[in-house]
Amino acid sequence: MTRKNHKLRHASTSTSELDKARASGKKISIPSLKLVVLKPIGYPLRSIGDERPISITTDNIKLFEAYAKEQWSGFYVKEGDFLFDQFMYPDFAFEVVKVSPRGGGRISNKTEIRLKVDTLSPVVREIPKVKFSDVIGHEKAKNKCKIIQKYLKYPEKFGEWAPKNILFYGPPGTGKTMMAKALASETNVPIFLTRATDLIGLHVGDGARRVHQLFGEARESAPCIIFIDELDAIGLDRRYQSIRGDVSEIVNALLSEMDGLNPNLGIVTIGATNAPELLDPAIRNRFEEEIEFPLPTKEERFEILKLYAKRLPLPVKVNLWKIAEETEGFSGRDLREKILKNALHMAILKNRRIIDEKILREVLTFARKQLKMDGWTGMFL
């Protein structure tokens, strides 16, 4: 509450136009602001396990406006200044992101005050409908997921020995995301799906804040799963981090959150990457287990083709075993998207009632050429 006594001073700590004008002894007129837009940005300091809110919003903007005026009327602000809450969440900071007139001025009773809430959430929270049995192969990952499932259901059985951070690695399209979704679905818990690249914000500080927000929301939804895809984008080896600007702050935020998770809470973090060797060793060490998602074997390709062929709206009259033999190097996603989906589209285009060998061959030849052009050469291509 101490800041209340500073009411007639400006909000920022830097020397303001107002101070300069005062010092020069000139007569000053401070404009009253027409508009102030505030963005809630968090606390200047936070300890791990801090229970204070990560983000703040309002139920009613008029109420917020009255509340804001009550404490900040008379403050001199300009764009980029910070205002600290004094009542409900002492020291929670709001950034002044816009003022009118542009040069700044005094908050008065007539000032319109708006709250800018970050709607661009990097996180998708969902309970998907995918089963373990939909995922072909990856038995080791499935076994691990079944342990995690037990933990999410009965965290008390595990105590301090809880599984916490797992790394899925392997080529794109091999089912890493799908497996994490199946785990959430079979356990009936929410999964927070995010990509490391989405955590990087526009401004310095955004990324770390998003990481804290993500874990904060997860704590409120526990038991749950946090899935961070493309981890190498931020978990880069420190040798490469300088190229990526403020990623190190995100790495640090992530490390502190991963370490700070209370094992009894029922939150499991799954990271995914195609390039585990690029990861910062500090991040990589936080994962108690690394599970490989290899490209499917011939038998698995056959199973994947069968699984999705059954779901196509047109019957597939093709020897799928032969297709499996000829698709070494294809991922599950390639088989589904580049082979089966394209075959269906071609059949529809040609007004066919079935997907026959000829159509599939054509699509296969095209897909193999495409894979080659992408700079990828499988053994048999």
Ligand SMILES: Nc1ncnc2c1ncn2[C@@H]1O[C@H](COP(=O)(O)OP(=O)(O)O)[C@@H](O)[C@H]1O
């Ligand atoms: N092993 C698999 N079994 C069944 N479907 C798979 C498998 N691997 C990939 N797929 C299909 O490919 C899609 C993309 O896989 P995804 O989980 O996003 O791969 P990753 O996360 O490893 O890049 C899945 O939604 C699924 O339709």
Ligand SMILES: [Mg+2]
């Ligand atoms: Mg994926």
